[in-house]
Structures are given as C-alpha cells and as structure tokens.
Amino acid sequence: MKNQAVQYLAMDVHQATVVATVRNEQGAITMKATVATEARAILSLVRAVGARVMVAFEEGTQAQWLHDLIEPHAEGVVVCNVRGKSELTNKSDRSDADALSELLRLGALKAVYHGAPSMLTLKELVRNYNAVVQDATRAMLRIKALFRARAIPTPGTSIYRASDRAGWLDQLTNPGARVRAESLFKQLDLLRELRPKAKRAMITEARKQSGWRPIRSIPFLGDVRTAQLMAIMATPHRFRTKRNVWPYAGLAVVTRSSADQEFAGGKLRRRNRPPRTRGLNRNHNPMLKSIFKGAANSAAVKPGPLKGIYEACIARGTKPDLAKVTLARKIASIALRLWKKGELWDPN
Numbered sequence: 001m002k003n004q005a006v007q008y009l010a011m012d013v014h015q016a017t018v019v020a021t022v023r024n025e026q027g028a029i030t031m032k033a034t035v036a037t038e039a040r041a042i043l044s045l046v047r048a049v050g051a052r053v054m055v056a057f058e059e060g061t062q063a064q065w066l067h068d069l070i071e072p073h074a075e076g077v078v079v080c081n082v083r084g085k086s087e088l089t090n091k092s093d094r095s096d097a098d099a100l101s102e103l104l105r106l107g108a109l110k111a112v113y114h115g116a117p118s119m120l121t122l123k124e125l126v127r128n129y130n131a132v133v134q135d136a137t138r139a140m141l142r143i144k145a146l147f148r149a150r151a152i153p154t155p156g157t158s159i160y161r162a163s164d165r166a167g168w169l170d171q172l173t174n175p176g177a178r179v180r181a182e183s184l185f186k187q188l189d190l191l192r193e194l195r196p197k198a199k200r201a202m203i204t205e206a207r208k209q210s211g212w213r214p215i216r217s218i219p220f221l222g223d224v225r226t227a228q229l230m231a232i233m234a235t236p237h238r239f240r241t242k243r244n245v246w247p248y249a250g251l252a253v254v255t256r257s258s259a260d261q262e263f264a265g266g267k268l269r270r271r272n273r274p275p276r277t278r279g280l281n282r283n284h285n286p287m288l289k290s291i292f293k294g295a296a297n298s299a300a301v302k303p304g305p306l307k308g309i310y311e312a313c314i315a316r317g318t319k320p321d322l323a324k325v326t327l328a329r330k331i332a333s334i335a336l337r338l339w340k341k342g343e344l345w346d347p348n
Contacts, residue, residue: 006075007049011042011057012093013066017043021097022049023105029098031126037062039069046073056080056104059112067114080109106156116234122209125202125232129224136191143184145179146207160188202227211236213336218228218331218343219304220295229335232288236340242333249292250284251329253277280325305347306331 005025012019024032031049046053054069056078057063063079071077082100104111116307129282144154152171158164165185172178206212206227216226239245246252257275261268299306300323308329313323338345 003049004052007048007053007103008105009046009053009055010097010104011055011066011073012029012100013037013060013062014093017093018045019093019097020045021094021101022111023101025105027102027105030095038107042066042069043073046070054078054104056100056109058082058100062186062292063112063122064114068117077114078104078109079114080110081112082109108141113234113238115238119209119231119234120207122227122284123231123234125198125205127227128193130228132191132195136188136195139188139191143181145187146181146184147171150174150177162189170212174180199224203276206230210342214342215335218295218334219300219345220298221291221331221335225291225295228287229291232285232291233339234312236336241335242329242336245332245336246329247281247283248285248288248311249328249332250280250282250286250289251292251325251332252281254279254281292328292332293324295331296324297328299331300324 007030008023008025009178010021010023017123018034018035018037018041020031020035021029022033023029033062034043035045035075041289053074054076055074057066057080059079059081067079079098080103100109138158143159147154147159147168149174157167169178169181172181190254203223206223209230211230212226214231215221218224221229233239233248243252255275255277262271295309300310300320301307306327309328310323313318313326318326334345337343
C-alpha cells in the first residue's frame with residue numbers, strides 16, 4: 001500500500017450535495033463527482049478513490065461530523081479555512097472543489113484543529129450555555145428598546161423584575177406594543193429558567209476533564225471561563241509555545257515593515273529602524289479573547305500577584321490598555337503551562 005500513489009480528494013460541502021474533485025500526484029484531475037450529503041454516499045466516494053487518499057474540505061457547520069466520519073478511512077483529513085481568498089474570479093461549486101484539490105496536492109492548506117474527541121460533549125454544552133446567555137441578553141435589549149422607542153426611561157434592571165412588570169406594561173398604551181412586550185417578557189422568563197440548568201450541565205462535564213484543576217486554580221478564571229477555555233482550546237499540546245496561543249486569542253501585535261535592507265560601503269546590511277505596529281491581530285477566536293481580557297480586567301483592579309504585573313507595566317510608562325493586554329498574555333501563558341504540566345497555580 002505504501003507504494004501506491006496518493007490521491008487528493010477535495011469536497012465542497014453543502015446541505016444537500018457534496019461536489020468532489022480528485023487529483024493525482026501529477027496534478028491531473030482523475031475524477032469529478034457529486035453525491036448526496038449522506039454518510040453512506042460520502043464513504044462510498046472515499047473508498048472509490050483508492051487505498052491512499054488525502055481529503056480536504058472547508059470549515060463549516062458539518063465539518064466536525066464529516067471529519068469524524070472520514071478520518072478512519074483516509075490517510076489524512078484537512079479541514080481548512082480559506083477566508084480572504086480573492087473574489088475577483090468567477091465562483092461555483094465545481095471551481096471551488098477544483099481549486100481546493102490543487103491546494104491540497106501542493107500542501108498549501110492550513111488545517112483547522114478538529115481533534116480531541118473527548119471534548120465534543122463539553123463543546124456542545126458550552127455552545128448551549130453561550131446560546132442561552134446570548135438569547136437572554138438579546139431579549140433584554142429588545143425589551144428596553146421597545147420602551148425607549150416611546151420615550152419611556154428604563155434605568156437599571158427593575159424593568160426585568162416580575163414583581164414590577166405590571167407597572168411597566170401599563171405604560172404601553174398601544175395594544176400591539178403591549179402584546180409584543182408580554183411576549184418578550186415570557187421569552188426572558190424561560191431563558192432565565194434554562195440558564196442555571198445549562199450552566200450546571202456545562203460545569204459538571206468540565207470537571208471531568210484533566211485540565212479543570214490546573215486552569216481553575218488560576219485567579220479570575222472561574223467555573224464558566226475555565227469550561228469555555230477548555231472547550232475552545234481542546235488540548236494544550238496543539239500549541240507549542242505561548243506565542244502560538246497569543247495570535248489564536250487575539251493578543252498578538254501585528255507589525256509591518258518594508259525596505260528592511262540597504263547597501264552601505266558596498267555591503268548589505270539591515271536598516272536600523274523598528275517595524276511599525278498595526279494593533280492586535282484580527283483573525284482570532286473572539287470568545288477566547290474575551291475570556292483572557294475579562295480575567296485581566298478583573299485582575300488589574302483587585303489585590304493579588306497578577307495586579308503586581310499590571311502595576312509594574314504602568315510604572316514603566318505603559319498605557320493602561322496596553323498593560324491589560326500584557327496581563328492577558330501573562331494569564332494565557334500561565335494557563336497553557338499549567339495545563340500542559342498538570343500543576344496548580346502557585347503565586348510564588
């Protein structure tokens with residue numbers, strides 16, 4: 001089997017169909033097919049390609065299911081993210097599959113991590129909790145917007161209390177607005193009932209993971225943040241060093257430089273000028289960034305060893321916002337190291 005040629009199968013996955021293109025090692029297209037988005041049809045396609053097959057498809061809603069389905073039957077599976085590609089050319093399912101197969105053959109695809117099957121349950125429970133929180137927040141904002149649209153002030157949180165609800169509804173003279181407000185209040189009540197259940201299930205599952213005790217021991221990484229962090233990162237061993245975590249968490253500084261070298265006295269040398277910074281990287285996981293930034297914001301105002309790091313940055317003349325970024329990086333680095341080593345937080 002080792003002497004057989006590798007085939008490169010790229011799939012453009014949609015809800016009803018999968019458009020596939022197969023290339024050989026020389027780059028020639030050897031097969032084009034369209035099959036139903038069903039497990040049996042997809043596995044039949046993979047087996048028909050040959051014993052040695054590399055498979056690639058884009059990140060999406062069905063990516064995890066497809067990855068777990070194909071991985072036992074292929075030599076390699078690459079789930080990729082092709083954001084930022086040019087939109088100047090014509091686009092179709094067939095052209096996408098053709099281009100993806102060529103990139104797979106050339107080894108030009110950057111894989112999106114889809115390992116750690118032991119974390120799949122926690123990932124789903126974290127998604128469930130986040131969705132409940134977001135929906136509750138959305139309902140609360142809609143309620144306040146409904147009253148503000150009629151010039152009715154809504155200070156504080158009294159508008160959400162069930163005991164004060166009748167008084168707020170009496171201020172709505174329009175029957176349609178009143179029905180809409182009653183509907184939003186019912187949505188909020190249901191979501192408030194679901195939230196503690198979703199949180200309890202998420203934390204119970206997170207406690208079963210080996211990384212729970214090391215990460216939870218870090219100050220300002222509470223139960224919710226710890227569970228969310230483990231679900232997002234899945235395993236610390238996918239990050240070689242802390243400098244691999246910072247870009248993923250949106251904490252890496254982007255720099256730009258040009259004309260970096262010059263000739264002086266007939267010799268080529270590097271110009272003595274620093275690169276220009278362009279802020280933090282935008283291609284990141286927003287939830288992971290909010291976890292570390294939230295922990296840094298809390299640590300910067302409450303006594304403890306982490307506050308000392310923040311104050312030391314301020315003493316060196318660093319702006320408060322940049323000092324909090326430094327503190328968030330420090331928390332991310334500590335979390336990665338403790339998770340890898342299985343050790344608990346020790347401020348000394």
